[in-house]
Amino acid sequence: MLNLKKIILGAICVVVFTGAIFGVKYLISIQKYKEIIKEIKISSVDLSKVSNGTYTGSCDALAVAATVSVTVKDNKIVKITILKHKNEKGKPAEIITGKVIKAQSLQVDTVTGATNSSKVILKSIENALNSGKS
Known part of the structure; x- marks a missing residue:
């Protein structure tokens, strides 16, 4: 029973850690996207x-x-x-x-x-x- 609890707790930790990594990567990509859009300037073309x-x-x-x-x-x-x-x-x-x-x-x-x-x-x-x- 104690081993089962450790396995479940370990699995939960892996899922939370993996989710945190993907969440941080997503937030970084959103920030880069916003910066790129902000920097786009449309110039006139002759x-x-x-x-x-x-x-x-x-x-x-x-x-x-x-x-x-x-x-x-x-x-x-x-x-x-x-x-x-x-x-x-x-x-x-x-x-x-x-x-x-x-x-x-x-x-x-x-x-x-x-x-x-x-x-x-x-x-x-x-x-x-x-x-x-x-």
């Missing part, structure tokens, strides 16, 4: 310096990531395709591509309730456009 073509860009903020394809013709963004979008609740942010095309600018409002995904998608578009500069 479309007159972007050559005609299709360019790929991405941004990874751990919990949220995106890869996009951006097509430019005659110094205008004519098409943006989201190739990959890892998101939490940020699926609604995908409409931001239409806002960018309409405004021909990255300086558009983020989608309420999907701000972090909006920022990651915008940064992906910026990275794609910057890769097409001549």
